[in-house]
Amino acid sequence: xxxxxxxxxxxxxxxxxxxxxxxxxxxxxxxxxxxxxxxxxxxxxxxxxxxxxxxxxxxxxxxxxxxxxxxxxxxxxxxxxxxxxxxxxxxxxxxxxxxxxxxxxxxxxxxxxxxxxxxxxxxxxxxxxxxxxxxxxxxxxxxxxxxxxxxxxxxxxxxxxxxxxxxxxxxxxxxx
Numbered sequence: 001x002x003x004x005x006x007x008x009x010x011x012x013x014x015x016x017x018x019x020x021x022x023x024x025x026x027x028x029x030x031x032x033x034x035x036x037x038x039x040x041x042x043x044x045x046x047x048x049x050x051x052x053x054x055x056x057x058x059x060x061x062x063x064x065x066x067x068x069x070x071x072x073x074x075x076x077x078x079x080x081x082x083x084x085x086x087x088x089x090x091x092x093x094x095x096x097x098x099x100x101x102x103x104x105x106x107x108x109x110x111x112x113x114x115x116x117x118x119x120x121x122x123x124x125x126x127x128x129x130x131x132x133x134x135x136x137x138x139x140x141x142x143x144x145x146x147x148x149x150x151x152x153x154x155x156x157x158x159x160x161x162x163x164x165x166x167x168x169x170x171x172x173x174x175x176x
Contacts, residue, residue, distance in 0.1 A: 013037065137168075149166065
């Protein structure tokens with residue numbers, strides 16, 4: 001196999017813009033850019049990343065990302081259940097606390113807490129499913145296992161080794 005060459009290191013201006021957009025979701029202000037570009041210290045990139053990860057905006061930015069990945073946005077939810085806000089805080093706190101991803105996913109699957117006061121239980125109340133928790137099983141399989149189970153909502157797929165029983169087995173983990 002051919003070796004893949006590492007890309008060239010980007011200049012400070014490109015690094016700064018990418019770091020801001022990838023962590024906090026917005027470009028740096030003119031003052032922030034000027035301060036970074038005028039800094040001649042060798043560890044300025046490391047310090048920038050540490051500062052951005054300490055900024056509450058990064059958790060806001062990535063909470064929105066995880067809400068999209070988990071199909072957990074307010075337009076999908078029955079607003080009278082008030083699950084979007086408490087579930088959003090579960091994600092936000094998990095990110096701000098630097099909770100390991102395996103622990104966050106475990107808590108998500110366990111759905112503990114009050115759906116009205118916080119915790120991961122809001123994830124389980126996000127919609128009316130054709131089969132109990134089938135939508136949640138499909139989302140978890142896609143987001144964390146890289147397995148597409150959308151077809152299994154209705155039938156066994158002739159193109160995949162996963163079957164409808166696999167989706168229902170995963171969905172059964174969410175039952176309370």
